[in-house]
Amino acid sequence: MSHSKLSNKTVAFLVTDGFEQVELTKSWDAVKAAGATVRLVSIHSGKVQGVHHDEKGEQFDVDSCVGDVSASDFDALVLPGGVFNPDALRVNDEAVDFVRDFFKQLKPVAAICHGPWTLIEAGAVRGRRVTSWPSLKTDLVNAGADWVNEQCVCDQGLVTSRNPDDLPAFCEKVIEEIAEGKHAQQTV
Structure with missing residues (x-):
């Protein structure tokens, strides 16, 4: 992949404590290697705690608090999973508004594993074909999504x-x- 494919693009990665570390680090490294500027956004400042399934991982420095940035500051959004991370994000009004604004601005959004929980709260899955960790299937279907069991949708x-x-x-x-x-067509 070309290092300049995403030059002049800035991508937000929205997480809080309890995110699945590999889902952040692998996608972060790939987007950065493609030339994008990457920023870690969270609901609090300081550091966020990654996890490896149910065990603590590393801590990562937060670049910006979600209340201090806007979707207009970024070209795209990535939502890593982990069980605790999206569960905390979806009850934080600033985080939900931040996610919703990417859809209002027609910008790409990516979510993996439990990450789509936050999309449900943002009202962004109705009528959309999505996948997720299997335990979210009923939540996504109830929110109006067409859930499929595929590697990437x-x-x-x-x-x-x-x-x-x-x-x-x-x-x-x-x-x-x-x-x-x-x-x-990406509107909520």
Whole structure:
């Protein structure tokens, strides 16, 4: 992949404590290697705690608090999973508004594993074909999504995948969608 494919693109990675570390690091490294500027956004400043399934991982420095930035500051959004991370994000009004604004601005959004929980709260899955960790299927269907069990699904700039095993396909599609830019049908 070309180092300049995403030059002049800035991508937000929205997480809080309890995110699945590999879902952040692999997608972060791939997007950065494609030439994008990457920023870690969270609901609090300082550091955020990664996890490896149910065990603590590393801590990562937060670049910006979600209340201090806007979707207009970025070209795309990535939502790593982990159980605790999206559960905390979806009850934070600033985080939900931040996610919703990417859809209002027709910008690419990517979510993996449990990440789509936050998309439900943002009202962004109705009528969309998505995938996720299997335990989110009922929540996504109840929110109006067409849930499928596939490695990577893209619906008008919304990229979703099921788990860390899907990261190679997820990262490739995320980069492709960010390179394409806005998606006319991506509205909430």
